[in-house]
Amino acid sequence: MPIAREMTPRSSAIRRLLLAALLMAAEPGMAQDRAQVAQQYRTWLEQTVWPRASAKGVSRSTFEAAFDGVKLNWDLPDLVPPGSKPATPKRQRQAEFGLPGRYFSRGAIDGATSVGRDMARRHAATLAAVEKRTGVPGRIILAVWGRESGYGRVDIPHDAFEVLGTKGFMSTRAGYFTDELIAALVIAEAGHVSARSMKSSWAGALGQPQFMPSSFLGYAADGDGDGRADIWGSEADTIASIGTYLARHGWDAGRDWGFEVVVPPSVSCTLEGPDQGRPIRDWESMGIARVSGRPFPEAERGAEGFLLMPAGRNGPAFVVTPNFYVLKDYNMSDLYALFVGHVGDRIQYGMGDFAGRWGEVGGLYRSDVAEMQRALEAQGHDVGGVDGLPGFKTRRSIGRWQEASGRPATCFPEARMKDSLRP
Template sequence: MRRIAWALAAWLAMGGVAAAQDVQAGFRAFLQNDIWPEARAVGVSRRTFDAAFEGVRANTKLPDLQLPGDAAKVEEINRQAEFQSPTAYFDEAKMAATAARGRAMLAQYAGVIKRIEARYGVPGPIVVAVWGRESGYGAAKIPYDAFEVLGTKAYLARRKEMFRAELIAALRIVQDGDLTAAQMKSSWAGALGQPQFMPTKFRALAVDFDGDGRRDIWNSVPDTLASIANYLRQSGWQPGRDWGFEARVPASVSCTLEGPDQGRPIADFAQAGVTRVSGRAFPPNEMRATGHLLMPAGRFGPAFVATPNFYVIKEYNNSDLYALFIGHLADRMAGGGPFSGEWRKVAGLTRGDVARLQERLVARGYDVGRPDGLAGFKTRRSIGAYQEKAGLPSTCWPTRELAAQMR
């Protein structure tokens, strides 16, 4: 019996080795037959191409891959912090420490930041907050070979075409002389340097602010901060406006009014009874301008009146929690305190659970955007609309109880 078990294990192991070899052979053929002709067509030399992929193998341990033979499915778990519990994301001890470090960075680089604000119109605390979130103010390790990551994902990821474009852009960065192939270090998702730019964003938006002739977002703080500011300004940042305000939203104001497509003068929200938690009035220039109701945890967390600048931050990372983290951290650097509202823990659903709930809402005629398992504003307000129609308390948030009720 033991001999049979050993033989079976050996056979399975050999099968695994063969499958791995097939993946690597397919990867090399993909690079040569698919990527090289496209790279050559946009001016990448063979020398650059060979330097980029010397010794590179497909890294099948990277997340979010579609390996041969795997069935396509929605992941049951949320790997990125931005799509997990707000309670953990806004841990107060970590937030306070990050803000304190941010204030020190604002002081240390005050001269550079003042020049960046003058050129790009983006407040220094917002820029520094992005820097802090993306790379711990430059302290985070960026360990991956960008060509290994991007090549693997262009070959095996679920979003192959997106990563293919990023891979070609990475090759062009080396061809342009910004960095050598060996210097191209990235995150597991292929994002580059301290601001974590994808290669296409680097080519379009990174700047040389220290005047050394190179756009060095790995080692230069001025280049890093100015590149972040340029990204936000080119994404539509409106100088002179805040990102938003924590607010009290009375029950008479429906949480289904949330969303960037339902903007109205902030004065309208104030007239409906929405007030700032600080007790201060909304600034006069903001009262006349457009605001948006924002309830990133439905009725289970703090509420906000966001400005269009909040959605500019989302251009950097398309997550409500990410943009809120940046805005709140910037406020803390400027002397603000913790959130007034409480992020209440709710018996959680997995990403797969939320996707199935979204499908049930779509079947009933509600617009959730894309049923991807992420509770974005369209999903939140559709939940609220369903709850109101069903005579249930309107929470605008996916819960186990709601999932059970909708089966």
């Protein structure tokens, strides 16, 4: 979905226990029972949400239909009930900050590829038309669609107004979700889908491309010529909407997304990042070569490329183009963008697995990574924020710390670093 990912929800029972612990840990007398919170929620809807929705042209009947029978969903993650303090969950192991290789599981890769090839045949005319109009390759659109909703086959079970209302009222990103709630009301008012039929993911993302409501309003497109943008039921509209989103975020039709490469020991992993780009021919002159043994395309050699090492020295390496970062605009995860590019190549070109192998790294608690980030910040490194996620700034900061302390640079957080990297 075109937003930054949040923690993947665990089982309902575990979430309820965590929330109960959070409420009990609040300052004495501050935590309130659920009935009181529910009443505050209704007041918030009337006093905060309704005036904003009305100002956007939402009718009272649409507003009331949206929240008819809707209650707070206490099973959602990252909730901060009134009177409580935000928790710092310890056990957060989803793929983006766990074992990177798990993101590329055999089932996920093979399933997205095989169904994607079927969809390429079924929707060849639509894909060709959208590619001609937007410049975004059909294989990339298919890979995004496959990752987001399994080509429309994944169940999207949640009531969008329950999710967005709950998270707008009491989540760690309440302002963001309140804005998305207003956008969802605008969608319902316009008649794209009825309020009671608007289903979403646990994070509020809608339809087959998993657009947040504001993204629907900005990028949903009509791909079948019926005058509507139906990302719930129309596969052609889904294809057109994904292509439109990527095109408007800057997809360069003249370039690929990236190339798997071999990075020799003489090239430091600390050179990674979208702010350290250089012409691909310069990377080539440093000894970086494609794993296939083929030269970089001549049209790419004079254009800017960026080193990407999502597991540091413990996994595959890539030289990527600005299009890779357009994919990250859809979902702010290096692994997500890499998955999409890789599956797209498999769909169209029949490519195999990455030549580089994912090492047994990761598996750390997010809080462990955050502790390392605080220690690196204290030493003057720019880690990109203390969020427990090993993004490129954290990875190369680890590498710089390793090099400065006489260690071989691996550019990825490891358990053995915990004792040496404490705030």
